[in-house]
Amino acid sequence: MGDQQPLRDRLPSNEHTRYLRAAEDGLLGYGQTGNDYDLKSGPQMAALAKIAAHFAGHYAGRRPSA
Amino acid sequence: MVAYSSLFAGAGVFAGQGYHCAVTRFPGDKLYLSSASPDVPYCDSCPPGFTLGYDHCKTADTVAATTNVSLLVTKARERATASTIDSLAALASRRVFLYRGLNDTTYNGGSVRATTDFVRAFLPDSAVQFEESIQSEHLLPGINPHLCSWEEWAGPDNCTYDGAYHVLSWIHGASRLAGGRSKIESAALWSAHGRTWDQRPFWDASRDAGLAESGALFVPPDCHPDGHTCTVHMFLHGCDVDDTWSTSLRSGGASTNGRSATAS
Numbered sequence: 001m002g003d004q005q006p007l008r009d010r011l012p013s014n015e016h017t018r019y020l021r022a023a024e025d026g027l028l029g030y031g032q033t034g035n036d037y038d039l040k041s042g043p044q045m046a047a048l049a050k051i052a053a054h055f056a057g058h059y060a061g062r063r064p065s066a
Numbered sequence: 067m068v069a070y071s072s073l074f075a076g077a078g079v080f081a082g083q084g085y086h087c088a089v090t091r092f093p094g095d096k097l098y099l100s101s102a103s104p105d106v107p108y109c110d111s112c113p114p115g116f117t118l119g120y121d122h123c124k125t126a127d128t129v130a131a132t133t134n135v136s137l138l139v140t141k142a143r144e145r146a147t148a149s150t151i152d153s154l155a156a157l158a159s160r161r162v163f164l165y166r167g168l169n170d171t172t173y174n175g176g177s178v179r180a181t182t183d184f185v186r187a188f189l190p191d192s193a194v195q196f197e198e199s200i201q202s203e204h205l206l207p208g209i210n211p212h213l214c215s216w217e218e219w220a221g222p223d224n225c226t227y228d229g230a231y232h233v234l235s236w237i238h239g240a241s242r243l244a245g246g247r248s249k250i251e252s253a254a255l256w257s258a259h260g261r262t263w264d265q266r267p268f269w270d271a272s273r274d275a276g277l278a279e280s281g282a283l284f285v286p287p288d289c290h291p292d293g294h295t296c297t298v299h300m301f302l303h304g305c306d307v308d309d310t311w312s313t314s315l316r317s318g319g320a321s322t323n324g325r326s327a328t329a330s
Contacts, residue, residue, distance in 0.1 A: 035108040038086055039150045040069050044276045047269035049070045051281070052300055054268070056073075059289055059296045 067160065068142055069151040075297070076161040078233030080206045081173040081304075084138045084184035086110070087123035092137065094128040110141070123177055130176025139187045157188040163195045163236040165229060167202030169222065195236050200227045206318055210252055213317035218310050230319030238297060248322040256316045260284045282312075284321045284328040299328045 036042040040049070067077040068085045091097075091111040100107070100117045109117040123129050145151045162185045166178035175198070182196040200207065201223040208214070214225035235243050248255060262280045269275040289296035301320055303311050315321075320328050 035089070037089075038069055039145065040152065041150065042069075043269055043273040045069045047265070047275040047277055048300065048302075049073055050268040051265065052070075052073055052298065055283070055298045059285065059298055 067162070068154075068157070071152045071154060071156040071160065073152075074160070076237035077163070078229075078237065079162065079164040079178075079181060080229065081166050081170055081178055081204055082164070082181055083123040083173075083177060084129070084135065084181040086138055086141045087129060087180075087184075088121065089118065090137055090141065091118060092126075092128040092131075092134045095122060095126065123180075124173045125177070127174070127176055129180045130174075135180050135183045135187070138184050142184075142188075154188050158190065160189060161193045161237045162189060163197070163233045165197045165200075165207075165232075167200055167204060167207070167223070168198065169201055170204040172204040195232075197232065202227065206230075206314060208314075208318045210317035210319060210322070212252060213313060216310065216313060228319055228323070231323045234299070234320070234323050242297075243323050247319075250322075252317045252322055255321055256284060259287055260316070260321075282315055282328075286321075301328055 037044065039045060067074040089106065089108050089110055091109055095118060097112060097116040098119055100115055103117050103119055105120040106117045112118065119126075128134060142151065142154060146154045164178060164182050164185070166173055166175065178198070179196070182194065186194050203221055203224060205219065205224060207224055207227040207229045208219070209225060209228045213219055219225050231243065231247075261283055263283050264279065265277055265281045266279055269277070286296065299320055301315060301318075303314065307314070315328075
């Protein structure tokens, strides 16, 4: 499988350290999207909500209970 | 989870910053000419022509003070009152797990503690778990052998703590994971039950959502619209993650712990 090859073999040594990162807050893009980035109407927030609602409808069938 | 608290049951935060923190000026924050910090074009309470440094909440000590976290709490309350985010009352019944590895050099200790303080302003203490005793670096720790064969997960405790298990059991309850981890190797699981899907229909093309055009979807075999009811997890990766993303997604544990449909 291709992604089993260590990154060290595929990247210049001074670049692979920047991949020493995994999940953070995941909310990218505030630099590009302005002051609505964390409002419901912000393009990323609205998209994430639509995606969540879409799959919840398919596989959970309901909103989370209290 | 803050903006759409009516929709999300909980959150797992691996080294994340608090709501609105990135653009909030705290007492003591260093200011930059806007031209010198173009990645932060908007700043709350900065004088005209000035802004904050990029990612100041990860590294600056100014956010850590409880009095400063209250600025974020106040902002969230103002927005809920204005209905630009969901009512914050729903958060009282949510559950949140936060994590920062002791060897994390990207987020200082106070930064994630401040995020925890923000969450605790809205959730009961019993619903908030902050794990900060594991000797890992800045990553999502896991125990999958394939994940741990990567050099990025080499190092103390990067591969001794099942981060996905702890998040899922905290939010949904350990009984939901009583079946244990899947015995099937994760690559085989994904080959049989994973697929990519087109995310573009979920946003207005005229506004950049900052999301990839395609996402990955994992649906366990006994999770079907006409059968077993499953929970849905959204797995968002961190800044600049690229080559390690598929490995983290497939082998990080979200698809091998219990029954869940994972969209990312």
